[in-house]
Amino acid sequence: MSDAVLLEVRDLKVAFDTPEAHVDAVRGVTFSLRKGEIISVVGESGSGKSVTMRALMGLLPQSTLISGSAKLLGTELVGIAPKELQRLRGSRMAMIFQDPLTALNPVLTVGDQVMEAIRIHNSAMSDTDIRRRAMDLLAEVAIPFPEKRMEQYPHEFSGGMRQRVVIAIAIANKPDLIIADEPTTALDVTVQAQILELLEQLCHRNNTGLVLITHDLGVVAGMAEAVSVMYAGSVVEQASVDDLFDNPAHPYTRGLLGSLPEINGEIGRLTDIGGAPPTPQTIPNGCAFHPRCSFAIEKCRALSPLLTKVGNSAVACHLANGLPAYRSPRKAA
Template sequence: MTSENLLDVRDLTIAFRTPRGYVEAVRGVDFVIRRGEVMSLVGESGSGKSVTMRALMGLLPETTRISGSARFLGQELIQKSGRGVHGLRGARMSMIFQDPMTALNPVMAIGAQVAEAIRIHNRSISRQEVRDRAVKLLRDVAIPFPEQRFDQYPHQFSGGMRQRVVIAMAIANRPDLIIADEPTTALDVTVQAQILELLRNLCAEYHVGLALITHDLGVVAGMAQSISVMYAGAIVERGSVEEVFYNPSHPYTRGLLGALPHLTGRIERLVDIGGNPPTIFALPEGCAFSPRCAFVQPRCRVERPLLRQVRSAYAACHFAETLPAYPVQEMQA
């Protein structure tokens, strides 16, 4: 496996225009996605995870102020505007949304939508060839009877089948990078298992990079190689899934993992982080997590911690090294 950097994001900052002036929703985010790798961006609602990815896809309103750098296949995405980047985005980089119903056009046949995704970036091929390729794509995402279902409409598909169609459209042009924003959140758990397996297989087969945005740590554990945990618009911890799940360095990550009920092992009282995530309009001074942190020190309330190396991972915490040892999880036994 090559370790070529597909996407290299540096110091990405995104500010939205509001009646009270510009407000930063994402503050200095760095991460890298390699070819064939699943990188997961985890956070709760309002943490800035979706905004980050939407900025890379160019889906934010014109008035948004974006700074920093995001190099995709060596090309800078942030300063550019206009056709060049648009083409690059659609063909080499594609997106899967949370709600497959709204991502599909309800009055257009499924096959036609997949065909359009093929033709947008490849205008020269014939109708028949487009149809053949679209049918093959539907087969690749394991839609039964693709020829028959080609002419059906989204409402004739179940939620899981629709998400498969969206995935077929996303891989239509053999992209190098797929951004999946909560791809299974709207689905039932047995259907989620199907879609995750499909995504896992596609990533291996096509050797693409996958940016998986989710709030579900279970999905991350099974899918991703690396993970970045976001809180209040910044990455607070980053590392390999093993490092972050078994030896989390940031109190927020520890809290999140402890807050999860488990399917196996002893049943213990859940860790209640307490409080609420801050809104981007009223960020606390210093560390954004400090008002909810069990290990808070005076320094945390004045100085914002930067992401720095802690053991083999990265964490944005002044006291990452001196936190009590993380309890070995029951479930590992």
């Protein structure tokens, strides 16, 4: 892993104007990623994880209001011209989507779709070289008989094989940045492990930075180097994997970790976080988590906490220094 900063996001905000209301979906997200580093973004559905990453990729509607800064190797992505963003997307940064079946075109062969990703950014390559490169990519992501598979359609592939094709398209031009949006959601456990191992190998081999969006804290514990925890459109805690699991500083992070089942532990009901996360239209005043937090005090209801340094972590909580000791669930993860 290099010390060079690959991606630097500062105070990123994303909002949508709807007929009903102005919706703040992402509220000041800040994080950074180095070359060859793997970081994870976790949080409940609706916390703003995918919207944040789609904003970086320029995959949100044109009417979306985006502010703040997001620099890829020094190039500002917020407000960049569409043609310039299209040049970067696929060559310098790529995204692996959650559902490979809908990410692939059902009426084009797998080979055509992989070759298209190469051809768009390598206009000087001959058709023969493009085809050879596409077969090499399929072999690289462990798809057997790539020459035969090139002529098949997505519906002829299993879920795991389709996800491998999506990864092949993402790495076709050796991008500096890959964003993986829950890439193993619809896959069985064995295939999940294969896909994650493949991504890790590709990142280390090509010195590629990876942002992994996931709900699976076991994946986070085994793969990521640093974690950003999101709640209601904001980052509430950022830490290394070791610090996050050994000493979570935010009550929401503790709730997520407390929901993990224990290995060889006492059989009983899983711990849950009471209540439900707010929608972007119903975010309360003060700390957005306070209605669900058992530690909340009056200050939490009145003032929104800033992301501040607490030990080795950054935490948005008024009580981060005063929470009781926590038993690490690392073995469960």
